[in-house]
Amino acid sequence: MNSHDVILNTQELTKSFKGFTAVDNVNLSVERGSIHALIGPNGAGKTTCFNLLTKFLSPSSGKIFFNGLDITNEKPAQIARRGVIRSFQISAVFPHLTVLENVRVALQRGLGTEFHFWKPESSLNVLNERAEELLVEVGLEKFTNEETLNLAYGRKRALEIATTLAMEPELMLLDEPTQGMGHEDVERVTELIDRVAKGRTILMVEHNMNVIASIADRITVLQRGSILAEGPYKEVSNNPAVIEAYMGSHTEVTV
Known part of the structure; x- marks a missing residue:
């Protein structure tokens, strides 16, 4: 992946709360035009990472770049004007x-x-x-x-x-888009995300592995605030460290 393909990246992004490190030296790269999923067990730091990327939290250290520009110290409204839009921020429902x-x-x-x-x-x-x-x-x-x-x-x-x-987002950040849905709604919204992703870039936090498997181009797995594994679903789902983190046993991650 060359630098022209990367729309969002972080360098050693870290967030600590009173001695507890929720996000620990995360180097994340999101490729332009992809659906990139951020997953991990409960307490892995997914939401904190999302809040850092959308500027609802300020990092303790590290940098955030959007289209090569350092946005680490910008406000949520500033990055929204740049085209980084989080679903709930403007869900004028x-x-x-x-x-x-x-x-x-x-x-x-x-x-x-x-x-x-x-x-x-x-x-x-x-x-x-x-x-x-x-x-x-x-x-x-x-x-x-x-x-x-x-x-x-x-x-x-x-x-x-x-x-x-x-x-008109250049980068859409979707936070648990299928949370609380029945099977039929999950299928409908998954298909919708896949459809609207054409010509756009999506970074999503999602817990449903079936959704991830069907539409994500690349997956970053967090555990205890650090990146545990990264790659396409097939590779990540067969990674012994990921299986252990999710299941506590050596079976393929499918749920």
């Missing part, structure tokens, strides 16, 4: 707005007019066409005028992805 209105709000944020409350609602109609295109992209075109609170959980997650896409 308001329960009493329609599906279309939710996406339109996210598009309005992209225009920088989100605080123009005095403008008439009709002034937002120019955004309808793009909002409808995004709803088609995430498979919600039949729910355009549905009040969001009436959506099934999996479709609400699809709407969150639509609002994320509305911000």
Whole structure:
């Protein structure tokens, strides 16, 4: 992987809390145009690492680079403007707005007019066409005028992805996108992530190994804050150290 292929990388990224090291000298490289999964047992440091990358936490030491630029000391709003968008950051899912209105709000944020409350609602109609295109992209075109609170959980997650896409991310960070879903919703959202990944880069924290196996190009396994293994699913799932970390026994990681 040459430097032109890397969209996000870290150098010895470390975060300690009162003597406890949650992320320990992590050197992560995310290839442009890939789906990269960050996995690990509970307490491995996945969420802390995500919070460092999206600037909700400041590292104790180490560096973060996006497109070769040092963003270590930037604020969440600054990196969002650069195109690093975390799903929940802008998941403008308001329960009493329609599906279309939710996406339109996210598009309005992209225009920088989100605080123009005095403008008439009709002034937002120019955004309808793009909002409808995004709803088609995430498979919600039949729910355009549905009040969001009436959506099934999996479709609400699809709407969150639509609002994320509305911000035109260069790098999407998805935090446990299938958490709490039934089998049918997991399949639907997994297929959706795979579809919207075309021409984009996705870094995701995910616990469901079936999801990882089916769509991730590369996997980084964390254990106790450090990188335990890295590579494609087949290689990582057969790594004895990974099997031991997940299962405590020498069987292939499949769940």
